[in-house]
Amino acid sequence: MAVSDGLAIGALAQRTGLAVSAIRYYEAQGLISPWRNAGGQRRYQRADIRRLSFVMIAQQFGLTLPEIREVLSGLPGNRTPTPKDWQEISKGLRAHLDQRIDTLTRLRDNLDGCIGCGCLSLPKCALYNPDDRAKSNGSGPRYLMGDSPEA
Amino acid sequence: MAVSDGLAIGALAQRTGLAVSAIRYYEAQGLISPWRNAGGQRRYQRADIRRLSFVMIAQQFGLTLPEIREVLSGLPGNRTPTPKDWQEISKGLRAHLDQRIDTLTRLRDNLDGCIGCGCLSLPKCALYNPDDRAKSNGSGPRYLMGDSPEA
DNA sequence: CCTTGACCTAAAGTTAGGTTTAGAAATTAC
DNA sequence: GTAATTTCTAAACCTAACTTTAGGTCAAGG
Numbered sequence: 001m002a003v004s005d006g007l008a009i010g011a012l013a014q015r016t017g018l019a020v021s022a023i024r025y026y027e028a029q030g031l032i033s034p035w036r037n038a039g040g041q042r043r044y045q046r047a048d049i050r051r052l053s054f055v056m057i058a059q060q061f062g063l064t065l066p067e068i069r070e071v072l073s074g075l076p077g078n079r080t081p082t083p084k085d086w087q088e089i090s091k092g093l094r095a096h097l098d099q100r101i102d103t104l105t106r107l108r109d110n111l112d113g114c115i116g117c118g119c120l121s122l123p124k125c126a127l128y129n130p131d132d133r134a135k136s137n138g139s140g141p142r143y144l145m146g147d148s149p150e151a
Numbered sequence: 152m153a154v155s156d157g158l159a160i161g162a163l164a165q166r167t168g169l170a171v172s173a174i175r176y177y178e179a180q181g182l183i184s185p186w187r188n189a190g191g192q193r194r195y196q197r198a199d200i201r202r203l204s205f206v207m208i209a210q211q212f213g214l215t216l217p218e219i220r221e222v223l224s225g226l227p228g229n230r231t232p233t234p235k236d237w238q239e240i241s242k243g244l245r246a247h248l249d250q251r252i253d254t255l256t257r258l259r260d261n262l263d264g265c266i267g268c269g270c271l272s273l274p275k276c277a278l279y280n281p282d283d284r285a286k287s288n289g290s291g292p293r294y295l296m297g298d299s300p301e302a
Numbered sequence: 303c304c305t306t307g308a309c310c311t312a313a314a315g316t317t318a319g320g321t322t323t324a325g326a327a328a329t330t331a332c
Numbered sequence: 333g334t335a336a337t338t339t340c341t342a343a344a345c346c347t348a349a350c351t352t353t354a355g356g357t358c359a360a361g362g
Contacts, residue, residue, distance in 0.1 A: 041359085108245065112245070176321090191339085
């Protein structure tokens with residue numbers, strides 16, 4: 001198979017460390033768009049290795065797949081992304097991460113206060129109803145401290 | 152219903168802001184153990200309000216329910232936990248949170264490096280295979296950068 | 303040519319953390 | 333004493349992010 005024919009899904013899986021099934025799933029989610037060869041098999045560009053790597057890194061940072069798709073849409077569609085293109089959209093990740101760290105740090109500081117006062121379970125506790133509550137990752141509780149209880 | 156009869160599940164739900172179904176679910180997961188009244192209905196101690204509050208806070212910090220159950224097992228079983236008891240087990244949360252902040256901070260710093268060098272997708276990139284990779288929250292990817300790819 | 307391994311699709315299964323539903327029994331309110 | 337709430341259990345359903353399975357096709361080696 002010549003280089004210009006692109007990578008088969010198994011090869012891409014090896015290069016990225018992802019499972020073949022995961023790559024197909026990402027396609028279904030609109031994160032990557034291979035073409036098909038004469039026999040109907042998926043073929044990928046070498047640049048897709050980088051694309052999937054970005055997906056994996058963004059996941060580590062807590063983005064959902066729809067969010068990642070959104071970020072990736074900032075890449076040029078008409079040409080292979082340059083390193084500069086990648087650096088550009090990585091800045092969005094950086095901001096996202098800064099915010100997460102910020103939120104967690106504030107939660108931690110509130111916990112310090114609560115350890116001091118032992119007020120757990122009271123509505124006046126800063127932890128109990130923080131405005132900047134951590135966005136629940138994935139399928140967390142639906143009603144996480146949503147309504148202000150009376151006591 | 153006299154005070155000594157305990158709280159009905161709906162009352163506990165109001166006090167904590169949780170859904171009734173969530174409280175029953177937590178019982179199934181071993182996080183809380185009400186007794187039953189003559190009619191077979193669940194009855195809770197007032198201290199359980201605090202217990203559930205702790206559960207909610209620990210969830211914000213990223214602990215899973217099994218982890219929270221583990222932490223709660225550090226409470227005395229033979230008596231109502233004192234504020235001091237709660238402060239004691241809160242220290243574990245603090246450590247957990249510190250570690251999470253640490254991991255994220257290092258990830259962020261690695262990202263900074265990568266923005267500089269544009270090496271995304273290369274195995275030598277510090278982001279690509281960090282030893283301290285963020286624990287996947289909930290039902291994330293199974294093979295998150297698990298095996299070292301060749302290129 | 304034939305076999306083996308990689309690939310295809312569609313659908314069902316998995317985990318975490320719950321919610322919803324259905325039908326019945328207990329409690330509370332008037 | 334009856335009507336309206338609450339609560340009960342068990343089982344099914346939900347989302348995210350995948351994996352597994354089943355049954356069939358494509359591609360590469362000898």
